[in-house]
Amino acid sequence: MALIAGFLKDVYVWSGILAALIIVVVTSLFSEVADEFFYKGVPIVGKENGEVTNKKAKMRFLMSARSLIKQGFDQGYSRFQIMATFRPVIVLHPKYMEELKSHPDLSFEEAMNKAFFGGKYPGFDVFAPIDHENILLDVVRGNLTQALNSLAIPLSKETAASLEGTFPPSKEWKQYIFAQQVPLLVARISSLAFLGTRICRNKDWLNVSVNYTIDSFNAVRVLRLWPPFLRPIVHWFLPEVQKLRDHLRVARHIVQDEVEQRKLIREGKIPEPEPPRTHPDVLDWFRETAAGRPFDYALGQVALSLAAIHTTSYLLTSVMYDLTANPEFIDALREEIRKVLQEDGGIQKSSLSKMKLLDSVLKETLRLNPTGMTVLHRVATRNITLSDGAVLPKGATVVVSGHSMRDAAIYEDPETWDGYRFLRLREQPGSEHRYQLVTTSNQDLGFGCGTHVCAGRFFAANEIKIILIHLLLKYDWKFEKEDQDRPPSIDIGTEMMANPMVSMLFKSREPGIDLASLGL
Numbered sequence: 001m002a003l004i005a006g007f008l009k010d011v012y013v014w015s016g017i018l019a020a021l022i023i024v025v026v027t028s029l030f031s032e033v034a035d036e037f038f039y040k041g042v043p044i045v046g047k048e049n050g051e052v053t054n055k056k057a058k059m060r061f062l063m064s065a066r067s068l069i070k071q072g073f074d075q076g077y078s079r080f081q082i083m084a085t086f087r088p089v090i091v092l093h094p095k096y097m098e099e100l101k102s103h104p105d106l107s108f109e110e111a112m113n114k115a116f117f118g119g120k121y122p123g124f125d126v127f128a129p130i131d132h133e134n135i136l137l138d139v140v141r142g143n144l145t146q147a148l149n150s151l152a153i154p155l156s157k158e159t160a161a162s163l164e165g166t167f168p169p170s171k172e173w174k175q176y177i178f179a180q181q182v183p184l185l186v187a188r189i190s191s192l193a194f195l196g197t198r199i200c201r202n203k204d205w206l207n208v209s210v211n212y213t214i215d216s217f218n219a220v221r222v223l224r225l226w227p228p229f230l231r232p233i234v235h236w237f238l239p240e241v242q243k244l245r246d247h248l249r250v251a252r253h254i255v256q257d258e259v260e261q262r263k264l265i266r267e268g269k270i271p272e273p274e275p276p277r278t279h280p281d282v283l284d285w286f287r288e289t290a291a292g293r294p295f296d297y298a299l300g301q302v303a304l305s306l307a308a309i310h311t312t313s314y315l316l317t318s319v320m321y322d323l324t325a326n327p328e329f330i331d332a333l334r335e336e337i338r339k340v341l342q343e344d345g346g347i348q349k350s351s352l353s354k355m356k357l358l359d360s361v362l363k364e365t366l367r368l369n370p371t372g373m374t375v376l377h378r379v380a381t382r383n384i385t386l387s388d389g390a391v392l393p394k395g396a397t398v399v400v401s402g403h404s405m406r407d408a409a410i411y412e413d414p415e416t417w418d419g420y421r422f423l424r425l426r427e428q429p430g431s432e433h434r435y436q437l438v439t440t441s442n443q444d445l446g447f448g449c450g451t452h453v454c455a456g457r458f459f460a461a462n463e464i465k466i467i468l469i470h471l472l473l474k475y476d477w478k479f480e481k482e483d484q485d486r487p488p489s490i491d492i493g494t495e496m497m498a499n500p501m502v503s504m505l506f507k508s509r510e511p512g513i514d515l516a517s518l519g520l
């Protein structure tokens with residue numbers, strides 16, 4: 001002790017500690033400030049001459065990214081940079097899609113790292129590279145997609161059970177804020193396929209499944225308000241980050257319990273609870289695919305929720321807005337559904353793929369309401385020279401504009417929602433598969449494209465179709481406000497979301513089919 005006291009009395013030691021502290025603070029502040037420097041040699045859009053700080057440019061991005069992107073291309077640039085919420089982003093023209101969509105030096109993981117502090121603060125663990133062996137992707141692309149046929153009836157039954165609670169039978173019009181409440185419905189139905197019957201109705205799990213995503217974005221925003229050198233300390237005390245840790249604690253408890261219970265059942269140590277499980281699920285496939293390799297089941301499940309719940313809810317809400325605004329499509333869809341289910345004697349293997357108008361309607365809604373107006377959000381891990389000689393500097397954050405989805409050269413009258421658009425395109429010779437909801441291309445970007453194209457799109461498509469079948473057959477729909485037009489999606493920076501304030505009305509109707517054909 002005396003030795004330490006003597007040591008600290010030494011003026012050289014104190015100046016050393018002070019110098020080290022200054023270096024930490026300055027380097028940390030510099031790295032944050034440097035993050036906001038525009039890239040050399042790339043035209044800037046959205047920051048005006050004479051603006052010293054980036055404050056106004058950031059606000060322009062938040063409020064009007066769509067028009068900034070248009071402005072950049074209208075000025076003739078095929079790549080330019082805009083100041084996004086935390087750093088400049090290089091926006092690229094879709095003409096680069098082919099060369100960039102699977103580029104090995106554009107990193108999806110680095111983009112996640114930059115956005116969520118590399119997952120290094122507890123609570124953000126889901127954003128750290130959790131799955132070096134691609135177990136989650138293998139399961140979603142492989143097992144889950146292959147099981148879609150056998151999952152159709154269980155998903156349909158769970159939808160029916162969920163709707164009983166969410167939309168209890170009513171002869172009178174009842175009010176419902178679709179955008180706000182639908183994530184819970186989607187979380188429950190998705191969790192049936194991810195974690196099985198017991199957990200898909202567990203309120204604590206559903207709370208994690210829906211809210212971890214929302215709360216993680218909030219926690220990032222709050223933690224970023226602190227200088228980087230203080231973040232390793234303050235994150236422990238910020239309620240927003242503590243909330244994330246609470247979510248993960250709950251998730252671990254629930255998922256781990258289920259894993260243990262299934263193990264005991266497999267080993268014959270406890271009986272299968274009644275009613276027994278009806279189908280294997282993602283949790284089973286995680287175990288089989290990991291085959292002894294380390295894998296964090298709870299983080300895997302939260303990551304799946306992150307990818308699946310709000311994306312699916314957004315498309316479901318958007319399509320309900322489109323259909324409510326175009327009720328003649330509701331009648332046409334009911335007729336298509338009734339006809340297919342009658343022909344097939346219920347939901348069979350190919351029933352959903354026979355509902356081509358349903359597929360077309362969903363694809364058209366996704367075309368105009370993708371999760372964001374840009375795709376391929378990546379970080380360059382080296383200098384990348386594009387085919388026209390332009391360079392993307394190492395460390396740059398890049399995105400590709402998704403405006404091909406509204407390009408008049410590709411789509412006639414592109415700003416108008418036309419539920420028959422893709423049905424007509426599919427009827428052209430040789431185009432049967434090209435215009436399906438799950439098909440992607442360099443211009444068709446609702447599910448992304450290239451290496452990281454949405455792994456869960458086949459599941460998402462089937463799940464939304466099943467939910468829609470129930471919603472359309474069992475209920476009538478209208479907007480609460482008589483003169484309500486189709487509520488447009490809301491842009492926040494480059495992200496898009498359904499208007500969360502639109503009030504809808506529903507009432508029960510005669511389904512016009514034998515409900516046994518939906519597995520009930």
Ligand code: HEM
Nearest residue numbers: 307308311312315376446447448451452453454455456460
């Ligand atoms: C309508 C619903 C959905 C939409 C619009 C959607 C959209 C997307 C998009 C645009 C990407 C590409 C991200 C990028 O390139 O940066 C993506 C990736 C991904 N999606 Fe989806 N998604 C949906 C539903 C789902 C569901 C239900 C699951 C899981 C069952 C899922 C799992 C994934 C995964 C794992 C990735 C990452 C793939 C990879 O890294 O290779 N998605 N999704």
